[in-house]
Amino acid sequence: MSNVIERQRHIIDFTLSSLLRRKGKNSALLAVYTLIIFILASVLFFSHALRSEAGLVLRDTPEIIVQRTMTGRYQPIPLAYAGKIGDIRGVISVRPRLWGYYYDANFLANYTLVVPGENPPEPGTIDIGSGISKLREAYPGDTIGFTGFDGKPRDYVIRKVVSDESQLVSADLILISEADYRSLSGIPANQAIDLVLKVRNPKEYTTIAEKIRRLLPDTRPIIRNEILRTYDAVFSWRSGLVIVIFSAAALAFVIFAWDKATGLSAEERKEIGILKAIGWETSDILQMKFWEGLAVSLTAFLLGVILAYCHVFFASSFIFAPVLKGWSTLYPQFKLAPIINFGHVAAIFFLTVVPYTITTIIPSWRAATIDPDAVMR
């Protein structure tokens, strides 16, 4: 047994000496392979963690939201609709939801206004998200001025800053009283942005949504499942950027494998002949090639995955930051909980280590079986 191990170690010694002969080329190969795996793994880790976190965080999102649409765009909904919807069997309650956007020209940032159902701020005061607080360096007690729909300025005193821990949902929020909201936005008292429904039986969501659509044809109900599935589409393999990244990675792997698979150079063939002549068997040669493939691909895989994990979960995916920020001036820090899908890791392994190792062994098969006396000639 120890004989077998020692033999493998000898073969590994030889393989590494052989690889070190072309130090520059093989280092570059290892570096590029690692980089590709790093990017691939980072994208997979990030998107899976984000999707999982979205699923956990949004699980209490409203059961049904009813929007009103005109010419394809959603518009404020008359409060009168609430009465009709409330009569539908299975609907427990219908409440108006008031929210919207505020564009802060001074800081080039978009904020989200929300009128909370519970514990709203007093008129004249607002709660702000941690992102706004950092951006404007505004803290409880400070005054912020906004411009209303009528062009007139309005001042608000900051009551509190929403905890930074919840920045993934609250970084850009402005919590405001209903009176101040209507005054700022100009939405009249008989309208809301949309309606929030509570339903007795979750299995009835689709049925009730259908009934609402028939009752009020210019409305668009959105149910909880759909809201949750929206985040499955984020960074999904169908999104443009991810397709580009994955295609580039696949292309790179194909190129590497092709380079290996298109046979050995004359020098490599001669060397295999020499090894056979000095006493190596065909199986020894093939094992050498196996280690040659594995040494590069396994090291690249381990390095790439480890670095990707650290990148996403310790360093908040900072390399993706420019892409994720886009033109936003206010953005979350992407400190995600380390929720991993091991299927992804296994898939990366089978995509990167196995093909490369196989394409290193196969072209050598023929050369490994030649008669050793060929090297004498």
Added chain:
Amino acid sequence: MITAHDITKTFNAGKPNEFSAVRGVSLTIDFHRATVLKGPSGSGKTTLLSIVGCMARPTAGRIFLGNREITSLPERFLTEIRRRTFGFIFQQFNLIRGLTVLENVMAPAYPTGEKFPVLRKRAQEYLDLFDLGSKAASKIEWLSGGEAQRVAIARALINNPSIIIADEPTAHLDSKLSHEFMAIMRRLKADGKTIVLASHDPIVYDSDLADSVIEMRDGQLTSTGSLP
């Protein structure tokens, strides 16, 4: 002794460029003696050497190593016998470029799974024996012709084979180095090894080391005389 009965080796059989390098050769090679195959290039010496040394199988005929027939042994057994019994010194040396002297010398023993410290010590000893001890970590590209040949000899000895085979060993050497080579062969024979050399260099076949000179031409033996 090694016995060969009616050995024929044909290449590209059935094709238009079919040719026989060795035809109907029968000979005996005594253990613990030095045998020289003499003949011009193209006479089949190299092919015969490779068959004798378990590197190739004859197309026809039988060959015995001692009492054991090795003509049609499976590759694995043949390789093991070759590794244990024979040490080859090639005309072109065939050292592996990019590796150190020590790695080249140890390479034939890698498949045996011998313990590394033991193997390395033995390799270093052989290098010391041939005055190459200080060059152990050098890349072989930096060696002179004579040094390269001594490395090739050390490599041939690493598995402690009983039979040394050398193909045109003095082809790339000047007279001084050729005589040095023959001196080394003399030492090895004195240690009890069997030597088989193929050469058309008089320094080799006329030397007093040769116990038996076998002449070849066009794949056939022209004489199998033993020298007194």
Added chain:
Amino acid sequence: MAARHSSTYLAVTGGLLSLLVVLVVHAHYGEKAAGPALAGMARLVGSLELTDLCLFTEASYTRHLAMTDLTTPFQDSPFAFEHFPTGALVSPPEQIVRDHVQRH
């Protein structure tokens, strides 16, 4: 004399494998440890009746992915290029695609 190549290689590979195991363990406990924070956010989502994560504040339809309608991303015309970079990261939500498909 320097260490055998295989010793170095096996040590490095062994080290990386161990590191990977450490990270797996970290992920396991980290996920548990994140529970309270995630639960806190879930409560906030419930009480404020929120529908989206605050990821891309560039535009209305990137900020509220679940609420957006079909036409807003296109702004001026159906052939207008994507205005905002992060729009390339998200596919349209299922409900819009489905409604759109049904109507045509």
